[in-house]
Amino acid sequence: MKTLVSPSLLAADFAHIADDIDMINRSEADWLHLDVMDGVFVPNISFGFPVLEAVAKICKKPLDVHYMIVQPEKFIERTAKLGAMMMNVHYEACTHLHRTIQEIHAAGMKAGVTLNPSTPVCVLEDIIADVDMVLLMSVNPGFGGQKFIENTIAKVKRLRAMIAASGSHALIEVDGGVQAETAPRLVAAGVDVLVSGSYVFKAKDPLATIHELKNL
Numbered sequence: 001m002k003t004l005v006s007p008s009l010l011a012a013d014f015a016h017i018a019d020d021i022d023m024i025n026r027s028e029a030d031w032l033h034l035d036v037m038d039g040v041f042v043p044n045i046s047f048g049f050p051v052l053e054a055v056a057k058i059c060k061k062p063l064d065v066h067y068m069i070v071q072p073e074k075f076i077e078r079t080a081k082l083g084a085m086m087m088n089v090h091y092e093a094c095t096h097l098h099r100t101i102q103e104i105h106a107a108g109m110k111a112g113v114t115l116n117p118s119t120p121v122c123v124l125e126d127i128i129a130d131v132d133m134v135l136l137m138s139v140n141p142g143f144g145g146q147k148f149i150e151n152t153i154a155k156v157k158r159l160r161a162m163i164a165a166s167g168s169h170a171l172i173e174v175d176g177g178v179q180a181e182t183a184p185r186l187v188a189a190g191v192d193v194l195v196s197g198s199y200v201f202k203a204k205d206p207l208a209t210i211h212e213l214k215n216l
Contacts, residue, residue: 148177
């Protein structure tokens with residue numbers, strides 16, 4: 001399977017967002033990654049449902065919605081109404097993670113779980129068979145453009161071993177500092193989905209950059 005690429009809208013030019021979405025539609029990108037931040041779970045605020053609803057109307061790629069918020073379970077039905085393909089919630093934000101995963105599936109979406117850099121993959125042992133994807137943050141969530149955390153490579157390998165041992169079909173996604181130097185190493189370690197923001201949207205030729213990530 002070729003590497004899946006999910007460019008992060010957080011790095012787009014919001015004054016010309018329709019143009020950036022058009023570029024994504026014409027590109028080889030598989031999904032569009034949407035980071036929703038609340039200023040509580042993470043120290044920044046990004047965008048909410050008015051932006052998500054506008055993007056959903058014009059984006060032809062499946063929506064990969066990543067909630068960096070407290071109580072994400074409150075927004076399952078509304079996210080499903082957007083037509084989102086994936087709803088990704090943080091392990092650290094969900095008191096009843098198993099229930100939340102069940103509710104996401106019941107709403108017709110795929111369920112992802114995100115781990116912060118300091119959260120070990122072993123916390124997912126009892127739920128790995130129920131999730132469709134695990135997103136490993138390779139920077140601390142809340143801001144774009146941070147430096148890649150090197151421990152992520154070893155973390156990917158541990159997660160890949162856990163998935164194999166459990167019989168789970170979960171994909172591994174990584175977000176943060178994904179660029180020319182880190183992307184090949186992540187794919188070699190076992191990553192299925194690359195999230196890339198600034199590296200794609202700030203590139204001289206975003207279409208070519210996405211093509212390169214697709215063909216690692």
